[in-house]
Amino acid sequence: MNKPLLKVEGLKKYFPIRKGLIGKTVGHVKAIDHVSFHVNDGETLGIVGESGCGKSTTGRTIMQLLEPTEGVVEFQGKDLTKLSANEIRAVRRDIQMIFQDPYASLNPRHTIGKILEEPLLVHGGGNAKERREKVVEFLKIVGLSEYHAKRYPHQFSGGQRQRIGIARALMTNPKLIIADEPVSALDVSIQAQVLNLMQDLQKEFNLTYIFIAHDLGVVRHISDRVAVMYLGKIVEITESEELYANPLHPYTQALLSAVPVPDPNYKKEQIIIEGDMPSPANPPSGCAFHTRCPFKMDVCTKVIPVLAEEKMGHSVACHLYTSESNDDIERKKQLEGCL
């Protein structure tokens, strides 16, 4: 439980903005900018944030589906960014991915049997008979039946397709599964089924998950630790219980208060932050959140706050918790008063 399975350090992914006939690079979209975290063996790390915060890019860059601009992705002691294409393919047996859209991520021309067999063909998984047996075994594990192997993706409902996506990810016995919004396209009742399945599989196969989602309720349910991202950076990372009980970053606080709670008797203090997320092509100076932050100070517009440990295992990137001038302490008190 304590050994990090995956360590990400200073990960950056910049997409060039090209303009004109010759495609001159005129700027960069900083999709993820200096992201560092680790994932322990057997745990679930949730990554939350709104659209455009870079959470999906983080997942894809770890998988090496996108080549990182800078940084280290260390998986079981190996730096994935330095491996050749062939070596990466071998590592992907241990890192698999589940995608958001079960409609788009399954080839409509292939039967489910063929879709599930494919990873075994790529990674060398026994002869034809063994492969077929394994397909049937995993169909049953995710709650489908043997006869489903002969069917095509369009014959399944959204929830069943996501089960197929999960089965496909499991075929190579991976250690780490990166799930990118695996339940956000599903109805609530089906979402609960898939979440329960993922939890069962984690216990059964000792899986480690990176669970990327925008739904804070879902993330809390499944995660041991949670990282909150805003505009390409991690602004807060801690144990799931701690984050929801004691959010430190003003963005996390606003995010948590914005989630509608299905209970009309529950009265909460709603912090509604104004405005929209700025464009990652042209991020604000200093702290990226200062344009919307209710506790903005002068220092926020100039200096980029670094992610630092505020309490045991609770890191936050915010000037409210770093510089300790009188003014700040005053604001901090105010902040605590608001909560």
Add this chain to the structure above:
Amino acid sequence: MNERKKLLEVKDLQTTFFTDSGEIPAVDHVDFYVREGEVLGIVGESGCGKSVTSLSIMQLIPSPPGKITGGEILFEGQDLLKKTEKEMREIRGNDVAMIFQEPMTSLNPLFTIGNQMSEAISLHQRKWSKRQIKERAIEMLKLVGLPRSEEIMKEYPHQLSGGMRQRVMIAMALVCDPKVLIADEPTTALDVTIQAQILKLMRELNERMNTAILLITHDLGVVAETCERVVVMYAGQVIEEASTEVIFNNPCHPYTRGLIQSVPDMRNKKDRLYSIQGNVPKPGSIEKGCRFAARCESAFSRCRAETPELYRNSDNQQTRCFLYDEREGVISSNEQTIAKS
């Protein structure tokens, strides 16, 4: 609160889609009403008929294949289904307006916001001068909280963010002071912080302008925060109707109960989520019995043989379940205790 007049009343509405693979009753004998100034929520999962219901009210069902095959839609006592298309066009926008889920696809990318706002106004206020129209458009954009509204008038939809586009849609829907605003999943495509802004705006508009809102959503959290009364739909039918308080504190239909329990709660963590087994049935696939029987934990023989009606179990709650049929008597109370435990 109960003295408020019923503004919009849907009675026994049936909307059927005639497809190659047969007739699909997407909305099947649906009844509900919206009172003046009220916020009514319709919740359900995909395929339950909630969007088709709202499109039927506006008579925007694509036809063919869809057709309203029966029932009445009364707006201030007049049946909208008996109106001609020309009369309907007067009502749409003027009395009943609608906003949609995807603010990008419901705005025309080739015209400026000002252009589209003015069109909406001039269609209903034919005698107004250009200047009056422009002033009204800017006033509405300010009302929905858009900064620099005069510049936005000259901008195109792609220059705005999702939240701003949805504000423009709301402004456009409200230009003629409609009495009812139908909002079909207005915040589903938006991020939570933006969703909170839009929901707050809708609550404020409801209070300030006394516009009744029919809010269609799949998100129970949104319902709990915004609506006064809730209609729960399943497989084309209304299966429960009650005030928001009652729906969440005393959900009676096994489906409503299951739905509320399957939402992961942010406030306390459960080891395991409750989940309703099985899938939502395809519309029209169940001919006999209760549509939820196959997935229901409390189903008994009668559920598979007969179709339940909406039973009134208190002044402000109706449930389509045999557990609440008085004739069930003893069985009912037994089953109820089993179901609740």
